[in-house]
Amino acid sequence: MCFLFYLLVRGLRVGADCIVEFCVDRFMEKAESGSVNGSANVLSLDAVRDTLIRLEDTIVFSLIERAKYPINSAMYNESAGLVAGHHGSFIKFFVKRTEALHAQAGRYGSEEENAFFPGSLSCSLVSSRPSTNVLHPVAKIVNLNKDIWDMYINQLLPLITAGGDDGNYALAAAADLACLQAISRRIHYGKFVAEVKFLDDSPEYTRLIRARVCITS
Ligand SMILES: *[C@@H]1O[C@H](CO)[C@@H](O)[C@H](O)[C@H]1NC(C)=O
Numbered sequence: 001m002c003f004l005f006y007l008l009v010r011g012l013r014v015g016a017d018c019i020v021e022f023c024v025d026r027f028m029e030k031a032e033s034g035s036v037n038g039s040a041n042v043l044s045l046d047a048v049r050d051t052l053i054r055l056e057d058t059i060v061f062s063l064i065e066r067a068k069y070p071i072n073s074a075m076y077n078e079s080a081g082l083v084a085g086h087h088g089s090f091i092k093f094f095v096k097r098t099e100a101l102h103a104q105a106g107r108y109g110s111e112e113e114n115a116f117f118p119g120s121l122s123c124s125l126v127s128s129r130p131s132t133n134v135l136h137p138v139a140k141i142v143n144l145n146k147d148i149w150d151m152y153i154n155q156l157l158p159l160i161t162a163g164g165d166d167g168n169y170a171l172a173a174a175a176d177l178a179c180l181q182a183i184s185r186r187i188h189y190g191k192f193v194a195e196v197k198f199l200d201d202s203p204e205y206t207r208l209i210r211a212r213v214c215i216t217s
C-alpha cells in the first residue's frame with residue numbers, strides 16, 4: 001500500500017480513483033490467496049506469478065516517474081565533474097553511495113536483492129534474524145546488473161525521456177535508481193521461477209542439468 005501512497009503524494013493525479021481501486025483489488029486478491037502471509041507459500045507457482053505481475057507494474061510506474069525529467073545527459077558523463085572530489089559520473093556516485101548505505105542496513109542479505117556495484121559494499125551493521133533461504137546458494141553469484149545498467153542508460157533512457165537538461169540531477173538519479181532496481185528485481189526473480197520449476201520435477205531437471213541442456217522457456 002505504500003506504493004499507492006507514493007503515487008498519490010507524487011501527484012500522479014490522473015485517475016487516482018482507478019489507481020486506488022486497482023491497488024485495493026490487487027491487495028485483496030493477494031490476501032485471499034494467502035501470498036501476503038509470510039513465506040509459507042513463497043515457492044508456489046501462483047505466488048511467483050503474482051509477484052512477477054506486481055514487479056512489472058512497478059517497472060512501468062517507475063519509468064513514468066523518470067520520464068517527468070529530461071534526459072539530463074551530463075548525469076551520465078564520466079568526465080563532467082559534477083560531484084566535487086568524486087571521479088566518474090553523477091549517477092554512479094548516487095547509486096554507489098545509496099547502495100553503500102543500504103548494504104550497511106542489511107538490504108543485500110535478502111535473496112531478492114542484487115547490487116549494481118557489489119564490489120564496493122561493506123557488510124551489514126545490523127544484526128539480522130536468521131533468514132530462511134529458498135534458493136540454492138550458487139544463486140548468489142548470478143548478477144546481471146552490469147548488462148541491465150548498460151541497457152537502461154544507453155537504450156531505454158533515450159526512448160522514455162525528452163532531450164534537454166533541467167538540472168534536477170538528484171531527483172532524476174533517484175528516479176533512475178528506482179527504475180534500475182525494479183528492472184533488476186524482475187529479471188533476477190527468474191532465479192525463483194527456475195527454483196519452482198526445479199522443485200516441481202527435480203529428477204528430470206537434474207538429468208537436464210547434468211546433460212548440460214539449455215532450457216530457454
Ligand atoms: C498465516 O500463517 C500462519 C502460520 O503459517 C497460519 O497459522 C495462519 O492461519 C495464516 N493466516 C492466513 C490468513 O492464512
Ligand SMILES: *[C@@H]1O[C@H](CO)[C@@H](O)[C@H](O)[C@H]1NC(C)=O
Binds near residue numbers: 073077078079080
Ligand atoms: C562530457 O563532459 C565533458 C566535460 O564537460 C565534455 O567535454 C564532453 O563533451 C562530454 N561528453 C559528452 C558525450 O557529452
